[in-house]
Amino acid sequence: MLHILHAADLHLDAPFAALDPGQAARRRSEQRLLLDKLADLAAERKADLVLLSGDLLDSEQTYRETAQALAAALGRIDAPVVIAPGNHDYYSPSSLYAASFWPDNVHIFRSEAVEVLDLPQVTVYGSAFTSPFRAASPLSGFHAPSSGKPAVMVLHGDVDSPGSRYCPITRQEIAQSGLTYLALGHIHGCSGLRREGDTCWAYPGCTEGRGFDELGPKGALWITIGEDNSVTAEFLPLCERRYEILTCDLTGKDPAAAIAETLRSGSPKDVCRLILTGEAETPDLAALTALAGPCRMAVTLLDHTRVPRDLWARESEDTLTGLFLREMRRRLDAAADDTERAALDRAVRFGLAALEHGEDTP
Numbered sequence: 001m002l003h004i005l006h007a008a009d010l011h012l013d014a015p016f017a018a019l020d021p022g023q024a025a026r027r028r029s030e031q032r033l034l035l036d037k038l039a040d041l042a043a044e045r046k047a048d049l050v051l052l053s054g055d056l057l058d059s060e061q062t063y064r065e066t067a068q069a070l071a072a073a074l075g076r077i078d079a080p081v082v083i084a085p086g087n088h089d090y091y092s093p094s095s096l097y098a099a100s101f102w103p104d105n106v107h108i109f110r111s112e113a114v115e116v117l118d119l120p121q122v123t124v125y126g127s128a129f130t131s132p133f134r135a136a137s138p139l140s141g142f143h144a145p146s147s148g149k150p151a152v153m154v155l156h157g158d159v160d161s162p163g164s165r166y167c168p169i170t171r172q173e174i175a176q177s178g179l180t181y182l183a184l185g186h187i188h189g190c191s192g193l194r195r196e197g198d199t200c201w202a203y204p205g206c207t208e209g210r211g212f213d214e215l216g217p218k219g220a221l222w223i224t225i226g227e228d229n230s231v232t233a234e235f236l237p238l239c240e241r242r243y244e245i246l247t248c249d250l251t252g253k254d255p256a257a258a259i260a261e262t263l264r265s266g267s268p269k270d271v272c273r274l275i276l277t278g279e280a281e282t283p284d285l286a287a288l289t290a291l292a293g294p295c296r297m298a299v300t301l302l303d304h305t306r307v308p309r310d311l312w313a314r315e316s317e318d319t320l321t322g323l324f325l326r327e328m329r330r331r332l333d334a335a336a337d338d339t340e341r342a343a344l345d346r347a348v349r350f351g352l353a354a355l356e357h358g359e360d361t362p
Contacts (some may be wrong), residue, residue, distance in 0.1 A: 091109075276302065
């Protein structure tokens with residue numbers, strides 16, 4: 001039985017652009033703490049092999065000290081660690097992967113050509129990005145020879161994306177590869193274990209969410225290959241904080257109380273985007289954001305509320321306000337989709353606010 005810890009897409013020293021500078025710096029510090037969690041997990045579970053499928057570093061944003069911290073954490077693991085550099089952390093003679101501080105148990109693939117690392121329990125194949133883009137698949141024409149041992153490959157690539165600039169891989173290539181398990185990186189959501197022919201493959205997803213396109217738990221995969229070459233996978237959450245998107249209906253409610261109730265559940269460690277919906281007077285986003293702040297590490301409010309029905313009461317008046325409301329009603333009725341309707345709804349709010357102190361004031 002072979003136990004593999006498979007992780008990818010750590011993106012160490014990512015900018016965390018959605019957060020303010022102080023919060024972003026805090027998140028980058030927490031990323032470095034994740035390295036010890038990864039090493040501790042490998043020790044606790046007695047991993048036989050650790051596969052890291054690229055984008056561990058975040059391009060030119062990564063500091064040398066961060067890469068050294070990664071190397072030190074991986075050096076604590078009592079098992080071989082194999083890295084396949086990706087498009088963000090591609091290998092080059094000047095990259096941090098070419099530095100001398102990587103420990104002896106860490107093997108870094110350095111060529112786009114498929115290389116092989118023969119270990120006592122398993123044969124490991126791999127390939128690296130050597131520039132930010134890669135048009136050809138290393139699995140094209142590849143077939144792992146039978147050796148009596150499991151054959152695994154660690155790779156950063158893009159399955160089912162013809163024409164991708166990030167190492168496009170087809171399912172047919174996976175099925176014909178002769179591999180027991182293909183450990184992939186690049187896609188930031190966990191795929192779960194999948195199979196093409198006799199080959200199992202998976203993306204573990206990123207280890208930490210960095211924005212609202214990376215929601216929910218993030219972590220690594222624990223892969224077990226049995227004596228009969230059967231493969232199972234277990235998702236292991238690792239992230240310190242999650243990104244979440246919530247909605248809060250303000251119809252007939254006090255906005256502050258409704259928001260507090262919505263944020264009552266969940267972790268104060270998380271980063272939240274809260275979408276305000278329903279019928280309501282224009283909410284004071286600055287004041288409500290200040291009230292919501294203590295409930296999460298960071299909270300962003302988006303106003304998607306609709307104009308209350310009673311604001312249309314003056315639509316029949318022979319006034320500038322009535323004329324404005326009739327025209328906006330016509331546009332709303334002709335709106336092509338919800339996005340256009342939401343924009344027009346906000347325009348009604350702004351228009352009424354502008355007219356409130358004009359010649360049309362009753």
